Structures are given as structure tokens and as C-alpha cells.
Amino acid sequence: EAQVTQNPRYLITVTGKKLTVTCSQNMNHEYMSWYRQDPGLGLRQIYYSMNVEVTDKGDVPEGYKVSRKEKRNFPLILESPSPNQTSLYFCASGTTPSYEQYFGPGTRLTVT
């Protein structure tokens, strides 16, 4: 089954404790991206990747890091989480941003 998976689905953590949210797709897509979704603000792009070892900042990259060492995986790293990073996070993949994006199930992160 073609899909994008994210782990964990839910996470409660404390300020400053490094965490990684994993994202994996099995559709051989070159383009992958991370979004955060907050009430009234819609989906805001954090980082995107056009291919292996090619990543770039989206609209809200502060406080986040990503890596793309393999085509299928695109982890999101929060090295020192803060409460303002409490949000719903989605990973997505597609052939390019000009075509359909397939979204993962989402990760709800709470930072206390």
C-alpha cells in the first residue's frame, strides 16, 4: 500500500529535550516536506527536500532541522523544543510540488 508514515503519532515532552519525528514514504517520491498546522493559520511549510541531500527552508524553519540521507526518509529534528512548537505536524511527499502531495497521518506534539 502506497503511504506516508510518521512516528510517533502523539508526543508530550518538556522544553529543551531533543526529539526526532520520523517520516517515511514508499512511493519513490523525490519531493518531501514538513508542515505544521495551527488553528487559524493553516498549513505552514517548515522545510522541504527536492531529493537526497537537497533540503531548503520553508516559511517557518526556526527551531527545526531536517536531513535527507535516503530517498524514502525525511526526519524532522527539534534540538531544543519550546512551548511555541506545540502543534500538529504533517509530513508529505510527491513527485514534485506541482503535483499531488500525499500526507502522513500527523504527529501531535505538546511541549510543556
Next chain:
Amino acid sequence: QKEVEQNSGPLSVPEGAIASLNCTYSDRGSQSFFWYRQYSGKSPELIMFIYSNGDKEDGRFTAQLNKASQYVSLLIRDSQPSDSATYLCAVNMDDYKLSFGAGTTVTVRA
């Protein structure tokens, strides 16, 4: 100015009516336009895409694009309770970036 703006909603329509959703975008060079539907607690899913000026119909959904006026709209005909969701407009701003609007929540009253 936000890059992609949608009518704020919420939008409440009776069953069987037409729901009309609007979206404007700031980058005149944008080439690809999408409508995603998101049910509460779920991830977005694509329902329509449009690349050329004019109308594109798919079942009960019609997307309309006017590049000169920089707007794209979505019409939902014969609205059903199952259409109750948040609808997200997305625009491919350049070769690499995809920007979303804040979404319009639609409620279809039975």
C-alpha cells in the same frame, strides 16, 4: 500580505445547495493550484487540481482559475453532509515551494 488567502468561513449550507469557496494568491507566476479536503482529526487529501485558466469539473466539484485576477475557486454542487470538512487551497509558488491558505470550514446542514 499572506501568500494564499481564503474566505475565512465558517460556511454553512443546506444539503443540496452549492458551496462556493474562494482563494487568492500573491505570486502572479504561480502555475499549479490545488484544493485539499481535511476532515477533523485527519490529514489533508487532494480533491482537485487545476493548471489552466477556466473551469475544471470532477463529479460534484468544479475548480475555477483566473490567473489575471489571481484567484481560484471551488464549487461543491448538491452538497452532502459528508462534504462537511475544512477545505485548503494550495498554490505552487515556484519550482520548490507549496503554500497553503488557512482553510475554510464547511458545514452542510441536513
